[in-house]
Amino acid sequence: MPTLLFVNACVRGRDSRTLQLAYQLLDRIREANSNDMAFHIEEIRLSTENMLPLNYERLERRNELLMQGFLEDSMFDYAHAVAQADMIVIAAPYWDMSFPAILKIFFELASVVGITFCYDDNGNPVGLCNSEDMYYVTTSGGYIGEFNLGFEYALALSQLYGIENAHFISAEGLDIEGADVDAIMNEACNKDFDNYSNSSQ
Numbered sequence: 001m002p003t004l005l006f007v008n009a010c011v012r013g014r015d016s017r018t019l020q021l022a023y024q025l026l027d028r029i030r031e032a033n034s035n036d037m038a039f040h041i042e043e044i045r046l047s048t049e050n051m052l053p054l055n056y057e058r059l060e061r062r063n064e065l066l067m068q069g070f071l072e073d074s075m076f077d078y079a080h081a082v083a084q085a086d087m088i089v090i091a092a093p094y095w096d097m098s099f100p101a102i103l104k105i106f107f108e109l110a111s112v113v114g115i116t117f118c119y120d121d122n123g124n125p126v127g128l129c130n131s132e133d134m135y136y137v138t139t140s141g142g143y144i145g146e147f148n149l150g151f152e153y154a155l156a157l158s159q160l161y162g163i164e165n166a167h168f169i170s171a172e173g174l175d176i177e178g179a180d181v182d183a184i185m186n187e188a189c190n191k192d193f194d195n196y197s198n199s200s201q
């Protein structure tokens with residue numbers, strides 16, 4: 001059964017509007033793949049994970065493990081999850097022009113040479129991930145406009161990982177005084193999210 005990796009960076013949990021939008025997308029994906037290609041959804045809820053950014057000690061340990069080829073160490077669990085997924089959905093609110101810091105830690109831990117990407121003989125990166133599609137779901141208080149830095153960063157990493165298609169889904173302007181939050185959310189939820197069938201089948 002193909003696996004959909006759901007990276008949940010919605011810090012406000014059940015109150016999160018980003019999570020609400022992401023659930024709509026997951027429903028659509030489920031509907032579009034409700035035959036024998038149904039996905040097993042594996043969620044990583046970042047706010048309940050015990051994740052630490054790399055410090056000098058952890059970086060040395062990681063380098064040591066990589067040098068010795070111990071790729072099965074639990075330090076590489078997130079990298080394996082990203083590499084093996086058949087589809088990836090990331091949900092993250094728009095914070096300080098990008099996303100919450102926990103998502104950066106996740107990306108740092110998932111970006112491992114030899115698991116999610118490697119280099120060819122000319123030093124060019126080569127992606128090692130199975131997934132062809134990455135969906136990035138966000139909501140924002142104002143309008144994101146040209147500072148779509150969270151998605152652009154996720155897009156750059158997707159390309160490094162060899163994931164061909166990156167899709168952006170947002171509901172914006174939710175905290176502007178007088179905003180009709182329900183209407184904005186409904187509109188975003190009802191948009192025709194493109195290409196949500198499992199293209200790797």
Ligand SMILES: Cc1cc2nc3c(=O)[nH]c(=O)nc-3n(C[C@H](O)[C@H](O)[C@H](O)COP(=O)(O)O)c2cc1C
Pocket residue numbers: 010011012015016017018019092093094095096097098139140141142143144174175
């Ligand atoms: C720490 C923090 C930083 C934020 N930074 C921005 C920002 O830079 N631009 C913006 O338009 N809204 C910003 N917002 C508002 C959120 O993007 C908005 O409320 C969003 O819908 C929250 O998503 P959630 O309901 O999933 O938590 C910020 C909110 C928080 C709590």
